[in-house]
Amino acid sequence: MLIGFQGLLLFCAATDGLGFQSLGDYSENLIEIRDLKYSREPRPIFENLNLTIRRGEITAIMGPSGTGKTTLLRLITRQLIPQQGAIYVDGVDIATLTQAQLYTMRQRFGMLFQNGALLTDLSVFENVAFPLREHTALTNRLIRHIVLTKLHAVGLRGAADMMPSELSGGMARRVALARAMVMDPDILIYDEPFVGLDPISMGVIVRLVRRMNDALGITSIIVSHDVEEVATVADRSFLLSDGKVAASGRPEELRTANSELVRQFMHGMADGPVAFHYDAPGYAEQLLGRDTE
Amino acid sequence: MNRVFQDIYENAVEFARTFGAFQLFFLRLIRHSPGMFVGRFNVIVMQVYNAGALSLVIVMVCGFFVGAVLALQAYSNMARFNAEDWTGVAAAFALVKELGPVMTAILFAGRAGTALTSEIGLMKATDQLSAMEMMAVNPVKRVLVPRFLGGVIAMPLLAAVFSAIGMFGAHLVGVELFQVDVGSFWQQIQLTVRMQDVNEGIIKSVVFGIAASLIAVWEGYNTVPTAEGVGRATTRTVVITAITILVFDFMITAAMI
Numbered sequence: 233m234l235i236g237f238q239g240l241l242l243f244c245a246a247t248d249g250l251g252f253q254s255l256g257d258y259s260e261n262l263i264e265i266r267d268l269k270y271s272r273e274p275r276p277i278f279e280n281l282n283l284t285i286r287r288g289e290i291t292a293i294m295g296p297s298g299t300g301k302t303t304l305l306r307l308i309t310r311q312l313i314p315q316q317g318a319i320y321v322d323g324v325d326i327a328t329l330t331q332a333q334l335y336t337m338r339q340r341f342g343m344l345f346q347n348g349a350l351l352t353d354l355s356v357f358e359n360v361a362f363p364l365r366e367h368t369a370l371t372n373r374l375i376r377h378i379v380l381t382k383l384h385a386v387g388l389r390g391a392a393d394m395m396p397s398e399l400s401g402g403m404a405r406r407v408a409l410a411r412a413m414v415m416d417p418d419i420l421i422y423d424e425p426f427v428g429l430d431p432i433s434m435g436v437i438v439r440l441v442r443r444m445n446d447a448l449g450i451t452s453i454i455v456s457h458d459v460e461e462v463a464t465v466a467d468r469s470f471l472l473s474d475g476k477v478a479a480s481g482r483p484e485e486l487r488t489a490n491s492e493l494v495r496q497f498m499h500g501m502a503d504g505p506v507a508f509h510y511d512a513p514g515y516a517e518q519l520l521g522r523d524t525e
Numbered sequence: 526m527n528r529v530f531q532d533i534y535e536n537a538v539e540f541a542r543t544f545g546a547f548q549l550f551f552l553r554l555i556r557h558s559p560g561m562f563v564g565r566f567n568v569i570v571m572q573v574y575n576a577g578a579l580s581l582v583i584v585m586v587c588g589f590f591v592g593a594v595l596a597l598q599a600y601s602n603m604a605r606f607n608a609e610d611w612t613g614v615a616a617a618f619a620l621v622k623e624l625g626p627v628m629t630a631i632l633f634a635g636r637a638g639t640a641l642t643s644e645i646g647l648m649k650a651t652d653q654l655s656a657m658e659m660m661a662v663n664p665v666k667r668v669l670v671p672r673f674l675g676g677v678i679a680m681p682l683l684a685a686v687f688s689a690i691g692m693f694g695a696h697l698v699g700v701e702l703f704q705v706d707v708g709s710f711w712q713q714i715q716l717t718v719r720m721q722d723v724n725e726g727i728i729k730s731v732v733f734g735i736a737a738s739l740i741a742v743w744e745g746y747n748t749v750p751t752a753e754g755v756g757r758a759t760t761r762t763v764v765i766t767a768i769t770i771l772v773f774d775f776m777i778t779a780a781m782i
Contacts (some may be wrong), residue, residue, distance in 0.1 A: 309659060335661040349656035352648070363660045366667075411660075 262287040262322060262419065262451050263308060269316035270300075270307060277303055279475040280317070290445050290452040292462040292483070295472035296497065296506045301455040302346070302423055304472070308453070309341055309421065310334055321419075339367060342412035343421040348404035350396040350411070356383070357392040360411045367415065382410040387436060401428040409437065413444060419451045420444070426458045438465050459498055463487070471497060473506070550743055554673050557666045561674060572675025576637040576738075577682055583636055584629055584683045585690045591628060592691030595619050596698035600705070610709040616695035617714045621726045625688035627774055630733035632687075633680055634766035638741035641672050642762040645745025646755035654746075669742045676741065680734025681727060688726065725781050732773055737766045 263285040270278045277300040285291045293301050306312045308319055310326045318325045321337065329337060350359050360379045364370055370378070383389045386406040396404060405425065412420060422441065426434050442465050445452045456462050462469060463483035471479040471486060471494055479486055479494045487498050496504030512518065561569055599615035645668065648654050654664040699705045741762050748758040 311655060311658060335663070338659055338661040341659060343656070343659040345652045345656055347651060349652035351653055351656070352651070363662075366660065366662050408656075415660075 259323065260286055263453075264320040265304075265308070265317070266320070267317035268307065268314050268319065270303065270312070270314050272303075276475055278314075281472075281476055283470055283477055283480075285451065285453060286468070287451055288445075288449055289467040290441065290454065290465055292454045292456060292466035292469040293472065294456060294459070294462060294469055294497065295478075297457075299472045300475070301472060305343075305421055305423055305453070305455055309338065309343065339415060340418040341421060342415065342417035342419070344405070344408050344412045344423060344425055346423045346427065348396075348401075348408035350399075350404055350408055352396050354396075355392070356388065356394050356396070356399070356407050359396065359407060360414050362411065363415050378414060379410075382414050383407070385413075385440065386410045387433075402430060402433045405429065406433065406437070409440070416448065417450065419453070422452065422454045422456070424456055425454060426456055426461050434461065441465050459500070547743060550746070551739055553665055554670055554739070554742070557663075557670045558674060560666075561670050565671065568671045569674050569678070572671045573679050574675075576633070576641070576672070576675045577679030579640075580633060580636045580679070580683060581686065584632055584687050587628060587632055588625075588687035588690035589694040591624055591687075592616055592620060592694030593698045595624070595691070596695035596703075599695075600699055600703050609703070609705050610713055612699040612703070612705050613692075613695060613710040613714045614717045616699070617692060617718050618722065620688045620691040620695075621718060622722055622729075623774070623778075625691065626684045626726050626729035626733055627770060629684040629687045629730065630680065630737050630770045631767055633676070633683060633734075634737050634741070634763050634770075637676060637679070638737050638762045638766055639759045641676065641738070641741035642745040642748070642759045643755055645669065645672070645742060646748035646750070646758050649746070649748055650750035650752075650755060665746075669746060673738045673742050676738025677731070677734045680737065681730040684726065684730035684733075725777070728781075729774065729777050732777060733770050736769050736773060740766045740769065 261284045265281055265283040268278050268281040268283075269276070281304075293304060295301055303312065307314055308321075308326075310319075310329070313327055318327060320326070324337070326334070326337065350356075351362065354362065357379055360382055361375050364375050364378060368375075380389055380392065383392055386409050388403060388406055388410065391399065391403065391407070396407070399407065405428070409422075409425070420441075425437060425441070429437060438461055441452060441454070444450065454462060454466060466483055468481065469483050469486055470477050473493055479489055479491055481489075486494055489495065489498075493505045495501070496506055502508050513521075595616040596612055599612045600609055603609050603611050603615065645654075648668065654668065657664040657667060696707075696710065700707045700710050744758040744762045744765075748754050
């Protein structure tokens, strides 16, 4: 009877009033962004952005610097709130969630930040164990097993006792990845996961992203500039420009697209619709003119 | 002229907005505080250590010299009226009622307050607070409340240590250096300093502890997440805390006279 009661409690905790998991809400689209508008004074970042992320796929969000890729991730996870439009996660408009509901939803997310964002006063082991200690009542022995398994997956089981300040940038990113997946999330979000990694680590991470996505049946969102790596791992890519989706499709489709912007970005060309130079007066005029001294 | 009024109006609105947010922030800290004593007492103890024990040396050194200089001043001035025996009383009153809480709070702001602000500010600048949010962990509850409570608990203890070491400094100068009779020195203090005077010091140190810790965590949490932003926030912590403490000191003293 006690087991039955505990089972009921677990079921209630899992469904927790949100209805995220209910079979009735199941659709192929996990995240839908509709008519999103967001601006950071003085310039608009997104103007009527529409984008759909499919369940179980690896979706890449690419675009030139300053197009708002990281901002989009923060909007999807409601670290920022859109000024207009809506973002639906499993059919739920995340702007309508209370704080408690939002935290319940975020337990389904794992996020790898650009700089790792490890907690500097905790060891590598404790960083990875942090979400487990906060959200579960697992025994220390079980937490140890889970943490070591995740650290092994990223090749850093031997660094468990090190402090974040002792890690290289690439190692910190791998520890952060272990932490992001320690709660076995439904959605893993990677913000520039390949920056600063050596080729070996990069290859391992690319394979790990693919393997986790397929083996665990999760949905992955990658924000990255690395066209080559993204091409090997992503199922679909979105190219953002001027606050909208400029192109979308499989990486090979983007490579062969006719759009000048897509070609410039995918092939890394200096000349094209995206100017390399920020708006400035004429070069000679500025170098020789007296008024700018 | 319109522009001047416009600026004044905008600044007044901004001040009201910031002050309102500050009050709400304080209420959030208070709301989460009782739970911390039950579930995470060890975290609070760690923060008391960080804010209190690590400030102990600076507080003791300053306390000693403040007590010593008070005794010097008191002796040299009281000697004009043949009242050298009152040296200890003058030092005790000044330490227990005023300089103990005030000086400790200012030292606390300079050592522990700046450490709190820069630590929280750097956590913000390196996305650690955002990462907690993404792990469904409330950073106010997990990071700010323990640090706030650690400061609130540590401050009165530090003020007590400051006053005690200050009295030791006063004793060395008054009794050992100027040969004031040791019996008179301490008996005058016992006869003159009442519990009410000690309470005034305790109340001040608690209020200053709340103010100093609150300002430190507020500034850290609202830092502009850049190196320059953290530097500015740290400076603001010291300046605002010092002014706030002196204003509160006047108000509490006026209320208790």
